[in-house]
Amino acid sequence: MTGFPIKTIIPLVKESPWYIIVNIDENIINMTGNKAVNTLITVVKSVRVEVGLTLFTSVIAVVFAGILMYYAENESQPEVFSDMGQSIWWAVATLTTIGYGDIYPVTGLGKLIASSLAFIGIGLVAIPAGLISAAYVEELNKSKSSKD
Secondary structure (H helix, E strand, C coil), X not given: CCCCCHHHHHHHHHHHHHHHHHCXXXXXXXXXXCHHHHHHHHHHHXXXXXXXXXXXXXXXXXXXXXXXXXXXXXXXXXXXXXXXXXXXXXHHHHHCXXXXXXXXXXXHHHHHHHHHHHHHHHHHHHHHHHXXXXXXXXXXXXXXXXXX
């Protein structure tokens, strides 16, 4: 088995979410001209760091769970968990709670990893939703108080 090129992927994974989310152009808000869209953009900008951290955590969880699952299941199911890519694909489907059912663990350790990742996936969807909702309510309250 050849080694997984983790040392080449870490810098890319580490920097990309921050670059995309933190560097939102200030002029986007002024380009729309629509108050609702402006409010939504302001809300997303206010929680961009937290959402970026959640996305970064998701990527780390997927890669880590994929690697763990490969070592937990490859011996029992070499045709299903045949390589790291297949295992990471399984982790993406599990974390996002899609769970196609085409790949599933059969060992006790694999089932424990799968259950843990499913719960983490639910939490990682709920965190940004809660952050954006709270920021939206806060922005609406600011807008309402500035009118009064």
